[in-house]
Amino acid sequence: MAEALRMPIESGVPDPMPLMHPTLKANFGEWKYHDRPRPGVLRHVANNGDQVWTVRAGTQRQMDVSTIRLLCDIADQFADGHVRFTIRSNIEYMVSDESKVKPLIDKLGEHGFPVGGTGPSVAMISHTQGWLHCDIPGTDASGVVKSLMDELHDDFTHENMPNRVHMTTSCCQINCGGQGDIAINIQYSKPPTINHDLVANACERPTVVARCPVAAIRPAMVNGKPSLEVDEKKCICCGACYPPCPPMQINSPENNKLAIWVGGKHSNARSKPMFHKLVAADIPNNPPRWPEVAVIVKKILSCYREDAKDWERIGDWVERIGWPRFFELTELPFTKFHIDDWRGARKSLNASTHIRF
Amino acid sequence: MAKKQHDTPNLDQLESGPWPSFVTGLKRLASKNDMAVDLMGQLESSYQDKKGYWKGGTVGVRGYGGGIIPRFTELKNEDGTPKFPDAAEFHTLRVMPPAGMHYDTDTLRKMCDIWERHGSGLIAFHGQSGDIMFQGATTDKVQDAFDELNDMGYDLGGAGPAVRTGMSCVGSARCEHSCANEQKIHRNLVNNFLDDMHRPSLPYKFKFKVSGCPNDCMNSIHRSDFAVIGTWRDDIKVDQAEVVNFVNDKGRKYVIDSVVSRCPTNALSLNDDNTLDIDNRNCVRCMHCINVMTKALSPGDDKGITLLIGGKRTLKIGDTMGTVIKPFMKMETEEDYEALVEIAENVIDFFAENALEHERTGEMIERIGLVNFLEGVEIDVDPNMIASPRQSSYVRMDDWAEEVEKWEERKASGE
Numbered sequence: 066m067a068e069a070l071r072m073p074i075e076s077g078v079p080d081p082m083p084l085m086h087p088t089l090k091a092n093f094g095e096w097k098y099h100d101r102p103r104p105g106v107l108r109h110v111a112n113n114g115d116q117v118w119t120v121r122a123g124t125q126r127q128m129d130v131s132t133i134r135l136l137c138d139i140a141d142q143f144a145d146g147h148v149r150f151t152i153r154s155n156i157e158y159m160v161s162d163e164s165k166v167k168p169l170i171d172k173l174g175e176h177g178f179p180v181g182g183t184g185p186s187v188a189m190i191s192h193t194q195g196w197l198h199c200d201i202p203g204t205d206a207s208g209v210v211k212s213l214m215d216e217l218h219d220d221f222t223h224e225n226m227p228n229r230v231h232m233t234t235s236c237c238q239i240n241c242g243g244q245g246d247i248a249i250n251i252q253y254s255k256p257p258t259i260n261h262d263l264v265a266n267a268c269e270r271p272t273v274v275a276r277c278p279v280a281a282i283r284p285a286m287v288n289g290k291p292s293l294e295v296d297e298k299k300c301i302c303c304g305a306c307y308p309p310c311p312p313m314q315i316n317s318p319e320n321n322k323l324a325i326w327v328g329g330k331h332s333n334a335r336s337k338p339m340f341h342k343l344v345a346a347d348i349p350n351n352p353p354r355w356p357e358v359a360v361i362v363k364k365i366l367s368c369y370r371e372d373a374k375d376w377e378r379i380g381d382w383v384e385r386i387g388w389p390r391f392f393e394l395t396e397l398p399f400t401k402f403h404i405d406d407w408r409g410a411r412k413s414l415n416a417s418t419h420i421r422f
Numbered sequence: 423m424a425k426k427q428h429d430t431p432n433l434d435q436l437e438s439g440p441w442p443s444f445v446t447g448l449k450r451l452a453s454k455n456d457m458a459v460d461l462m463g464q465l466e467s468s469y470q471d472k473k474g475y476w477k478g479g480t481v482g483v484r485g486y487g488g489g490i491i492p493r494f495t496e497l498k499n500e501d502g503t504p505k506f507p508d509a510a511e512f513h514t515l516r517v518m519p520p521a522g523m524h525y526d527t528d529t530l531r532k533m534c535d536i537w538e539r540h541g542s543g544l545i546a547f548h549g550q551s552g553d554i555m556f557q558g559a560t561t562d563k564v565q566d567a568f569d570e571l572n573d574m575g576y577d578l579g580g581a582g583p584a585v586r587t588g589m590s591c592v593g594s595a596r597c598e599h600s601c602a603n604e605q606k607i608h609r610n611l612v613n614n615f616l617d618d619m620h621r622p623s624l625p626y627k628f629k630f631k632v633s634g635c636p637n638d639c640m641n642s643i644h645r646s647d648f649a650v651i652g653t654w655r656d657d658i659k660v661d662q663a664e665v666v667n668f669v670n671d672k673g674r675k676y677v678i679d680s681v682v683s684r685c686p687t688n689a690l691s692l693n694d695d696n697t698l699d700i701d702n703r704n705c706v707r708c709m710h711c712i713n714v715m716t717k718a719l720s721p722g723d724d725k726g727i728t729l730l731i732g733g734k735r736t737l738k739i740g741d742t743m744g745t746v747i748k749p750f751m752k753m754e755t756e757e758d759y760e761a762l763v764e765i766a767e768n769v770i771d772f773f774a775e776n777a778l779e780h781e782r783t784g785e786m787i788e789r790i791g792l793v794n795f796l797e798g799v800e801i802d803v804d805p806n807m808i809a810s811p812r813q814s815s816y817v818r819m820d821d822w823a824e825e826v827e828k829w830e831e832r833k834a835s836g837e
Contacts, residue, residue, distance in 0.1 A: 070484060073483060073568070073578075074573075076572070076577045077613035077616050078577075078609045078613055079518070079519070079577075080520065080609065081522045081523075081605055084529060085524045086524070089596050093595055094594040096597060096598040097598055098598050100717075119596070123442065124547070125441075125443065125447055126444070127444040127447070127448075128444075128545055129447035129450050130534040131447070133533075133547075136530075137531055146526055146527050148524075148530075149522065149524045150523040150525075150547045152591075156547075159596075179441065179442075191550065193549075193550055195474075196468035196469070196473075196475075197461075197465055197557075198493060198512070199474060200476045201474070204472070208436055211443060211444065211445075215438075218440040218441055238736070241735070243644070243645055244641070244644055272779065276738065278739070305738065316473060318471060331638050332636070333636040333643075333706075334636070334709045335685075336686060336708075338644060340644075350472060353469055374680070375679075
C-alpha cells in the first residue's frame with residue numbers, strides 16, 4: 066500500500082527563545098549598557114546587574130561540517146553551549162562567567178579563528194556566492210574575501226579605525242553584497258555577446274526587453290531565428306539582461322573588471338543613511354588573490370585612519386573633507402566617469418561655491 | 423573514502439594566510455565525499471577560466487514552489503557528459519534560522535549530521551537574505567534533507583518572486599538600545615506570509631527586516647521593502663552623574679568635539695558643570711550620542727517603531743532607501759502587532775496587484791508616486807514622509823480645499 070507523501074510543516078521562522086543563552090533570555094529587554102573590554106569582546110550589563118560577555122570570532126562563512134562541529138566543541142568546552150551569528154557571518158559566543166573569556170579567546174586563536182570585528186575595527190566582509198554557487202557570477206566571492214581579510218586581519222583583530230568599516234563584495238553588477246563603507250563590485254565594460262541561435266529557446270523575449278534600464282534591447286530576427294539585439298550605443302553594460310537570458314552572455318574573462326565604491330552607510334547616526342559612490346574602476350579581475358584590489362583598499366583605509374575624526378564613518382569623513390580631497394589623499398584618478406548622469410544626478414553636482422583650496 | 427582529489431593550484435593559494443580558509447574546509451569534505459571533490463574541480467576550473475559554470479533550473483520540495491536554489495553544471499566534456507559528474511547537481515536549501523540567529527550546539531550538530539547524510543557537508547551561516555544555506559544536494563536528496571530539517575522544526579526560506587526570509591537584530595536579547603521586541607515583530611510579519619513565501623506569485627521579491635534602533639544594524643532602510651526600526655517618542659534618558667563621569671574621564675574637548683558638535687540638529691549642549699542639556703524636541707534619534715555615552719544616555723521609555731517602505735538594490739532604476747510611511751507606532755499590545763501585520767497585508771496586496779513584473783515595491787512607488795501608493799494602502803499623508811515639500815510647481819491642485827479639510831478633520835480627531 067502506498068504511504069501518504071509527507072507534506073511540509075509550514076512552521077516559518079523558529080522561536081529563538083529556547084535556543085537563547087539563559088542570561089540573554091533572563092534579561093530580555095532589560096539591558097542597561099555595554100562596554101568593550103578588548104577587541105572582539107563585548108560586555109553587556111543588565112538592569113539587575115547580570116553580566117554577559119560576548120566573544121566574537123571571524124569564520125569562513127562557507128563552512129564544512131568539521132569546522133562547525135569544532136566551533137560547537139569550543140562552545141561546549143569553553144563557553145556555555147549557546148552561540149549566535151552576526152549579519153556579517155561572525156560567530157558570537159556568550160558566557161556569563163568572566164573567567165571563561167580568556168581561555169575561550171585562546172582556544173579560538175589556537176584554531177585560527179580571529180577574535181575581533183567589534184567597535185571601530187574592519188568588520189568581516191559581507192559577500193555572496195560567486196563561482197562557488199551563483200549562476201551569473203563575474204568573479205568569485207569567498208576567494209576575494211579570504212584574500213582581502215588575510216591582508217586586513219590585524220584591522221579585524223584590533224580597534225584602530227575611526228569607526229567601524231563595513232566592506233562588501235559582489236560578484237556581478239547586481240550587487241547582492243550591498244552598500245558598504247567600501248564595496249568591491251564587478252563592473253562590466255562591454256555589452257553582452259549574444260548567442261542568437263539559443264535566445265528563442267531559452268528566453269522570454271518581452272521579459273528581457275523590459276529588464277533593460279535604458280531600453281537598449283529589442284526583438285529582432287537574426288540568422289532566421291527570433292532573437293534579441295542590443296543597441297550598443299545605448300547599452301550601459303549592466304548585465305541585467307543576462308539572468309533572464311543566459312545566451313546574452315555578459316561575462317567575459319577578458320573584459321570583466323572590478324570597481325570600488327566608497328561611503329555607504331545604513332546607520333542614521335550623525336548623518337542620514339547614504340549610498341556609496343564610485344571611486345575606482347578598471348581593476349583587474351585577477352584570481353586567486355586579486356592583489357590589485359587589496360592595494361587600493363589598503364590605501365583608502367590608511368588615508369581614512371590618518372585623516373578621519375573619531376566616530377566618522379568613511380562617508381562622514383568624505384562629506385567633511387570633500388571629494389576633491391579624497392581623490393588627492395588616495396591618489397586615485399578622477400575621470401569623466403565619476404560624474405553621474407543617471408536619474409537624480411543633478412543632486413550630486415556642486416551647485417555652490419563651497420570649494421576647499 | 424572519497425575518490426582522488428583534483429589538482430587545484432589556484433585554490434591551494436587560498437589556504438595560506440591568517441584568515442580561516444574555506445578551501446581547507448572544502449578539502450576536508452573532499453577527503454570524505456566525491457561531491458566535494460568534484461565541487462573543487464569545478465571551482466578550480468572557474469578560477470582558471472575566470473568563468474562561472476552553474477546554471478539554474480527547477481528543483482523543489484513537495485508542497486512548495488520555491489526555497490531551493492537549483493544548480494546544474496554547465497561544464498561538460500565534448501561528449502556532453504559533465505566534466506565533474508559528482509557535482510553535476512549542487513542545489514541549495516535555504517532554511518530560515520531562529521529570529522536573531524541564536525543556536526545551541528545541539529541544534530547545530532543535528533544540522534551537520536543531516537547535511538552530512540544528504541548533501542555535500544557545506545553550510546553557510548548565513549546568506550545575505552539571512553537564510554542558513556545548506557549547499558550541495560542532488561535532486562533526489564533535496565526532499566529527504568528538507569523532511570529531516572522540517573521535522574527538526576525548520577522551514578524553507580524564500581526565493582524568487584516571493585516574500586523572502588527576514589532578519590532581526592540581536593536587539594532585546596542583549597542590546598540596551600533596543601526599542602522593540604525585534605524577534606517577535608520579525609516572526610509575526612514573516613509567519614503571516616508563509617503562503618506568499620512558499621508559493622511565489624508576487625511581481626518580485628519582498629523583504630522584511632527589523633532593527634531595534636536607528637543604528638539599523640540589519641541595514642533594513644536599504645535592504646528591505648518593509649523596514650521596521652525601533653525608536654522612541656519621548657526624551658532621551660540621561661544619567662547626569664554618568665555624564666559627568668564620562669566628561670571627567672574623556673575631557674570636555676573630546677565630549678564637545680566627538681559628541682556635542684556631531685549632533686545633526688545641534689540638540690546637545692554641555693553645561694559648565696559638565697552635565698548635558700538635550701533639546702529633545704529637536705532630537706532626531708540618530709543614536710550617535712547614545713552610542714558614544716552608552717552608560718550615561720539611553721533611549722526614552724515611550725518606545726515604538728518607525729516603518730519605512732521601498733528599499734532596494736540596483737536593478738532597473740538604481741538603489742533606493744525606504745521612505746517613512748509610519749513615523750511612529752506603539753508595539754506593546756497584541757492589537758499593535760496586528761496593526762503592523764495589517765499594514766503589511768495592505769502593502770503586499772497593493773504590490774501584488776499594481777507592480778509590473780520584476781518591479782520592486784520601491785520601484786513601483788517611484789513609478790506611480792508616493793501619494794498614489796498611500797491612497798492605495800489607505801495611509802494618510804504625513805509631513806514626516808518627506809525631507810522637504812515639493813520644489814516643482816508642476817502639479818494640479820484643484821482639490822486643495824478638500825485636502826485641507828481632510829487634514830483638519832484628522833487634527834480635530836486628535837490624530
